[in-house]
Amino acid sequence: MVMKYDLGTGDDKNWIVAESSFSKNLLGKAEAIMSLGNGYMGLRSATEEPYVGEVRNLFVAGTFNKSDNLEVSELPNAADVTRMDIRIDGERLDVSSSRTVDYIRALNLKVAELTRSFVWTTSSGKDVALKFRRFVSLDNLHVIGMKMELEALTEAIELSVESGVNAQVSNSGSQHFYEGEKRIYDKKYVEMVTKTVESEIDFMFHTVHHAKVGEIELNQPFMRMDRRIINLTYKCSVTKGQKFSLEKITTVHTSRDQSFAGMILQEMRDQALSTLKACAAEGYDSLLQKHAIAWERKVWSLYxxxxxxxxxxxxxxxxxxxxxxxxxxxxxxxxxxxxxxxxxxxxxxxxxxxxxxxxxxxxxxxxxxxVARSLLTYRYLGLEGARKKAESNGYEGAMYPWEAAWPSDGEMAQEWGRVDIVTGKQTKIWTGFIEQHITADVAFAVWQYYMVTADQAFMDMYGYEIIFDTARFWASRLEWNDNKQQYCINDVIGPDEYKEHVDNNAFTNYFAHFNMELAMKYYKELKESNPEVFQKLNETLKLDQAITEWHDRIDKIYLPQPSDKDLVVPQDDTYLTKEIIDLTKYKNQSHVNTIFEDYSLEQLSDIQVSKQADLMILFYWLEDKFSKEVKIANYNYYEPKTIHDSxxxxxxxxxxxxxxxxxxxxxxxxxxxxxxxxxxxxxxxxxxxxxxxxxxxxxxxxxxxxxxxxxxxxxxxxxxxxxxxxxxxxxxxxxxxxxxxxxxxxxxxxxxxxxxxxxxxxxxxxxxxxxxxxxxxxxxxx
Structure with missing residues (x-):
């Protein structure tokens, strides 16, 4: 497989991401980088014809489910609507053979349409040209459009195309759906309604095909229903020079859709089916044009x-x-x-x-x-889960989960990960327990949004509460150190996840300090400028008690300082005492995580090597806290030790x-x-x-x-x-x-x-x- 980034010419110059050859051993690259979506749903760009090793994913945002009680909640892989079984003279299409020429798969970023074209020669020597097109609409968030065109170039062929809705899918083996109901209306409109097993979210898939050979429409497909699958098969003869076309329009809806609030399932599925019929009446080209206009208006001309x-x-x-x-x-x-x-x-x-x-x-x-406001409102709604996590860990306030799913769910990080190369045992994942800087990161993002947008209404409704409650967490998280006569933050993971169970990670300490300092500032401002909002939050969060703690502790928080000798700020209490090794091999690696072929995570804890930017991101976002000389000294020290494995x-x-x-x-x-x-x-x-x-x-x-x-x-x-x-x-x-x-x-x-x-x-x-x-x-x- 060869990626091509210079195929666009004329109006399409620098708009085309493409592959110019196909390998069934390297499927994931194009599937991911050419994936389609609109924020409501995302469709991985697997080919229409199936291959071993492919990953066919369709996700609908926010539809989290647990496959069983021992698993974490995840986005379930919804039914596959893109797969087609295409047979020419009884031979299944397989473009990985040497009998494929002029192969191009391309994502046109301007109109967000995926196309694929090639000429395939059957085992009996017949040449057939095929072209596939696909989009996920930004105009109507529920619509997936597909189009297949085939031409018999040298001889007549017998064609069979099977297509429909296939729910025989999983998340790497985990099944998230009940079998559900399957129907076909008027031999044309396919419906599959299914439900997630734990969160009980209803998914409604509707699809319709419009097939024709030449100008003759094919209206009598063979209909097949099996377990978790509905397919229609179109068969026809295609003479030399003749063309076959198949349009497929699919709609995806779920009971989590805000437009379905308060509806019973039958009302939802009826409305979803009506949407499909209206889209089918428009057809692929009309729907694509609306989609392309939406991209121009919402994205390219806007940004x-x-x-x-x-x-x-x-x-x-x-x-x-x-x-x-x-x-x-x-x-x-x-x-x-x-x-x-x-x-x-x-x-x-x-x-x-x-x-x-x-x-x-x-x-x-x-x-x-x-959009930024919406994403921060998600974090506000997540206060419920953040408070649960703080309480379960013995802290006050809001302690944001390292991994968040549905806002009220709380921590969703898995507990076990890769196998230790030295011991052979599975490694415990500590991030969900002790990578706690995310709590200050959320507060920082709220502040940044407010400073840039001046959105006072957001702050009154959501922002102040996030900042105050995260500051309450940090005040309860601080630990007094008699030797330093300061408050420390012990046993954490900073942004550099190759250093676990460290004390006083500089990024974490500075951002916790920023979070508390910001809360103190807003306590004073809000009390004076909007006593009504202040009083409401004071009753909920006990701010008058919190401000006393913040005042008492803010100037006693340990903030690692530059060394008098070389201006280097210690990333944590022990980083600078660890062994220095030659990292050239890993700095020049062709893919990430090669260091784990030589070292275990425990061994990396004893080496001055960083997975990713740690102090550097502190210098970036809180740049006024450090002089240029300090930044230069630390950049020169830490950059050679950072292997960018993230x-x-x-x-x-x-x-x-x-x-x-x-x-x-x-x-x-x-x-x-x-x-x-x-x-x-x-x-x-x-x-x-x-x-x-x-x-x-x-x-x-x-x-x-x-x-x-x-x-x-x-x-x-x-x-x-x-x-x-x-x-x-x-x-x-x-x-x-x-x-x-x-x-x-x-x-x-x-x-x-x-x-x-x-x-x-x-x-x-x-x-x-x-x-x-x-x-x-x-x-x-x-």
Whole structure:
């Protein structure tokens, strides 16, 4: 299999992600990176014809279920509606053979349509041209459209195509559904209604086919029902030069849909069937056109991201990031978060991590605040589960789960993981127990959203409560250390997950301190500005008692400081005492986690090696806490020891490299981040997309190369474009106003679209404007 990123020409230039050959041994790459979706559902792009080793996934956001009491809740793999059994002269289609030519599978990011075309020669020597098209609608979130076209090129053939709804699927063996009901109306409309076994969510699948050979419609398919499957088979003769076409329109609905609130099952299925019939009357091309218009309106014209680079891959990678940020985000429902693999694979069971707050949410905060608000409301709804977790661990307040599913469920992290290479025993996963910085990460995200959007209503309804209750957790989490005469945070995992059971992880301590300091600030402000909201929260959270604890402890929290000798800040209490080894082999690895072929996790605890950015992300988000000299010293110390075994890591290091004026390294790390999914490594995306890295790509472009930051509620831009970038264009929302930004090598142009006053700092100079600002970028600034 060969990935191609330069096939787009004309209007499609830098819009096409493609593969130019097929290997049934390397299926996962294209399945994941070409996955389709709309935030409501995600469809992995497995081929129509089946192959051993394929992963056929259809996920509907928020439909979590436990397959049994011993399993964690996960997004269930819904019925497969894309598989087709295609036989030509009785021979099953198999494009992995040497009898396939002109093979191209391509995802057009602009219209979010997947196409696949090739010429296949049967074992008896007949040439047949086939083309497949597919989309998941952004116009109607419940619609999947498919189209198959076949032409007999050299001789007549006998064709058989079987298609329908196949619920003989699982999540890597775990079955989440009862068998349910199956019906076919008028020999045409297929219906399957099934229910999850524990959460009891009803799923309704409806599909319809429109088949014809030449201009003759095929209306009498053979109908087959079996256990968990309904299929229709269309058979016909296709003469030389004649064409066969099959359109398939499918709708997916669930009882979790907000539009179905209060309905009984029969009402839901009737409404779902009516939706299908209306879509069927429109047909594939009309539905696709509406879908493409929705993408232009909701994505491309809205975000207006453009890069003029000597390396055209940069523009494609940026569009690829915007595409996947769109398809992964459940913008339709505030009860749902973004999964670590989006809706593109079974990895991490569809759970949400800190990935959202620290890597993905900044894009939405600045680019689409309504979606950001929805994602933060999900965390507000998650206070129920966070409070349960705090109480069960003996703490007060809200302790957010490391892995979140349905908001009220609480912690969903698994307890056991990989096999230890040394002992041969299964390794306990401690993240759900002691990786606790996520609680402060959520509070930080709330603050960032408020500073950028000035959404006071959100704070009054949700934001203050999150910040206060997370601060209550940290106050109860602190442990007094007699030797230091300070409060410590012991036995945690920081962002560097190769260091377990550490004391005073710098990132955790600083962010806990930030969380409590922020709560103290808002306690005072809210009490004065909105006593009604304050009183309500005071009664619920006992804020008058909490403020006493915060005041007593805030200045006594241990915050690791730079060494007098070399300015290095200890990542935790013992990191700097550990053995230093040559990490060249792992820094140059072609795929992640190769270090586990040589060391166990316990052994890594005794080596100065980091999985991912730890102190570096602290320097990025709380940059005013440290001098430039400290950042340089620590970057030089920790970057060589960070092997970037997490996709979260590269973007942070790229941004800091740019901040510290190492533009070549910044671009190199940016390109590596883009290539986690878009690169030549064919196994990297098997479990699904790396969503945090996708969010990180946008951050490198805007927060890194454009140098945009929010500091204490003020906006700053210090552009440092890569040497081979001639222009960068993007938009951001700032305090409710859209700003359109154009950066060239020598100029920064910012347009305030609503002509409201803006204050912007550029390289230390403050500018005020209410329409257009032009700043000459001196050579020294870049």
């Amino acid at each position: 207006k991201l453009n890069i003029e680079s000597d390396n055209e891959f940069d523009m494609l990678a940026a569009r690829f990031a915007l595409y996947h940020l769109t398809v992964m985000a459940p913008a339709h429902d505030e009860r749902m978060g973004i999964a670590a693999k989006g809706l593109s694979g079974e990895g991490y069971q569809g759970h949400s991590f800190w990935d959202t707050e620290m890597f993905i949410l900044p894009f939405f905060i600045y680019s689409n605040p309504e 996709s979260l890591s590269l973007s942070t290091h790229s941004i800091l490299a740019n901040d510290l004026n190492d533009q070549p390294l910044a671009y190199q790390l940016f390109k590596q981040a883009c290539e986690i999914d878009l690169g030549p490594e064919m196994k990297s995306s098997d479990l699904g997309m790396h969503t945090a890295s996708i969010g990180g790509i946008w951050q490198v472009i805007v927060m890194g190369f454009a140098g945009m930051r929010m500091m204490h509620g003020e906006l700053r831009m210090n552009p440092k474009l890569p040497a081979h970038w001639n222009k960068l264009e993007f938009m951001v929302n700032w305090k409710g106003q859209r700003l359109e930004v154009v950066i060239t090598k020598d100029q920064l142009l910012v347009t305030a679209m609503d002509r409201k006053p803006v204050k912007l700092e550029v390289y230390g100079t403050e500018y005020r404007f209410d329409h257009m600002l032009t700043v000459c970028l001196a050579e020294g600034d870049n």
